Amino acid sequence: STVYLNGEWLPADQAAVSVFDRGFLFGDAVYEVIIAYNRQLFRLEQHLARLTRSLSETGIQNPFGIHEWRFLIERLIELNEGDNQSVYLQVSRGVSQPRRHNYPLNLTPTVFLSSNPLLLKSQRSSQIKACSAVTLEDIRWSRGDIKSTSLLGSVLLKKQVFESGADEGILIRDGWVAEGTASNVFLVKESKIITPKISDWILTGVTRDFIFELCFRYGLVIEERDVSLPELVDADEIWLTSTTAEIRPVTELNACPVGTGNIGPLWKKMAAYYDRHKAELFSC
Numbered sequence: 342s343t344v345y346l347n348g349e350w351l352p353a354d355q356a357a358v359s360v361f362d363r364g365f366l367f368g369d370a371v372y373e374v375i376i377a378y379n380r381q382l383f384r385l386e387q388h389l390a391r392l393t394r395s396l397s398e399t400g401i402q403n404p405f406g407i408h409e410w411r412f413l414i415e416r417l418i419e420l421n422e423g424d425n426q427s428v429y430l431q432v433s434r435g436v437s438q439p440r441r442h443n444y445p446l447n448l449t450p451t452v453f454l455s456s457n458p459l460l461l462k463s464q465r466s467s468q469i470k471a472c473s474a475v476t477l478e479d480i481r482w483s484r485g486d487i488k489s490t491s492l493l494g495s496v497l498l499k500k501q502v503f504e505s506g507a508d509e510g511i512l513i514r515d516g517w518v519a520e521g522t523a524s525n526v527f528l529v530k531e532s533k534i535i536t537p538k539i540s541d542w543i544l545t546g547v548t549r550d551f552i553f554e555l556c557f558r559y560g561l562v563i564e565e566r567d568v569s570l571p572e573l574v575d576a577d578e579i580w581l582t583s584t585t586a587e588i589r590p591v592t593e594l595n596a597c598p599v600g601t602g603n604i605g606p607l608w609k610k611m612a613a614y615y616d617r618h619k620a621e622l623f624s625c
């Protein structure tokens with residue numbers, strides 16, 4: 342595949358960064374994962390707005406304006422294979438030697454973009470298979486609102502998930518539902534859709550926002566508030582949302598059935614809306 346690194350287009354195996362890059366030494370970097378359906382970007386403005394925010398919250402220079410970002414990402418998609426692609430974009434604070442926590446000002450950020458053919462779980466989100474989840478204590482830092490590459494907490498949690506035999510992890514902070522290890526959480530109780538409100542603990546998912554839009558468009562009731570662990574356990578339906586997984590229904594939580602243990606009616610409805618919207622925009 343072809344990648345972009347600091348102004349150059351290169352074969353992936355020829356791209357290299359300095360060992361003194363702060364992204365490598367400290368995880369001092371932010372990132373985005375953006376999807377293209379039929380070679381057209383989905384929700385690019387929202388991803389770039391979040392990137393801009395992650396950069397400003399960390400004080401990393403934004404190397405490009407919105408139009409330059411768009412141009413680069415569109416070029417990346419042209420240069421790579423697959424009608425559906427998953428774009429990875431990372432900006433680190435840059436290279437500085439010797440290694441020290443405190444950073445010099447005016448570093449030149451390291452910009453890296455790559456793309457992989459997207460392995461959609463199914464072409465239609467309404468045909469996605471259900472998954473199982475376990476609840477885990479959220480051991481990550483308290484700025485989950487920044488999309489940072491410092492992901493050791495998430496990596497260790499994901500290992501626990503796989504050791505438990507489940508597909509996904511739902512993270513609990515002080516008894517309250519935060520988010521998935523790489524997704525946002527929604528639940529359904531008595532036909533009402535509920536999701537934890539935005540805070541420093543969780544990422545404002547682009548897909549999460551999209552679900553809100555679909556709810557408004559189709560007149561479904563959605564509530565944003567704190568959600569306790571017992572409420573999650575007692576839910577009729579649980580969904581996880583992310584750019585690459587879209588909306589995933591969770592039918593088993595901590596080895597017990599969620600609701601009836603089958604994929605729920607509201608998930609089916611929402612997934613059908615999701616598909617309809619994709620079909621309108623991308624003919625897929």
Ligand code: PMP
Pocket residue numbers: 374520521522523524525543544545546547548549582583584585
């Ligand atoms: N939370 C975390 C921790 C994530 O890594 C992701 C995936 N990027 C999400 C939520 C979902 O965000 P999005 O819908 O923008 O992909």
